[in-house]
Amino acid sequence: MQDDLSRQRFAVFYQEQFPLVVNYLLKFGADRAEAEDAVQSAMELLLRRADDVRSPAAWVRVVARNVWMRAMRRQAMAIPAGVAAEQVEPGAVRYASNLDPADVMRRVDEQQDAARMIRLLPRTQREVLAMVINGYRPAEIAEIMGKNSAAVRSNLTLARRRLGRLLAERHGMQLDLEPAA
Incomplete structure (x- = not known):
């Protein structure tokens, strides 16, 4: 993927897919930083292997998931038992002037509960x-x-x-x- 047209196509793909794959990993149980790191790694691999990939959107999801899962396994071995399960990061919440802070906190709590249940x-x-x-x-x-x-x-x-x-x-x-x- 060396020519300018290919790089432009990748840039468009990256912009469209990055937030979607991050959200995919968030729903799978990753926190935002973990998801973004895993997706970035998957995108870098895709850039190097694009000519061999048939379905880039599916490929990036599978690779990002695998990268995240490997990181979680490494982290689980490094953290004492019981700590990792309690480190649930809320999903991104967009703040706007018309949102009630209590409503925002309720939504964050619901996201945390959902993440715990899914895990x-x-x-x-x-x-x-x-x-x-x-x-x-x-x-x-x-x-x-x-x-x-x-x-x-x-x-x-x-x-x-x-x-x-x-x-x-x-x-x-x-x-x-x-x-x-």
């Missing part, structure tokens, strides 16, 4: 859920993950049920989320 899901369910939140369909997710569509849909269903139970527990409710016979 309780098994890795594959977190990954599928994050991709769905970012607009991918099960068939696309299956291709990216190298799984079949039925497995993706099953993981999505299990993730939704688990999150539903966690939300119900949080609000002191009991839900029957099992399918009817």
Whole structure:
């Protein structure tokens, strides 16, 4: 990717995709700094390997996720047990003059709660859920993950049920989320 036209195309791709992939990792459980670092690394790799990549948007997401997960594994080995789970960073909140500070804090608390609940899901369910939140369909997710569509849909269903139970527990409710016979 050496010529000016290719560099221009990459610049446009970078500007469009960087915030989307960062948000993808935030929904997966990364904090903003971790997500931005992982996406930057993935974009650098893409710039070097662009001629070999068939689907850059999907490739960047997979590589960024892998970079982030490797960093989390390294960090988990370096931090005493129990500390990492409590370091949940809120997602970015845009402040405007018409927002009530109490409302902003409530939203930050909700984002933190959601991040904690999502982190309780098994890795594959977190990954599928994050991709769905970012607009991918099960068939696309299956291709990216190298799984079949039925497995993706099953993981999505299990993730939704688990999150539903966690939300119900949080609000002191009991839900029957099992399918009817």
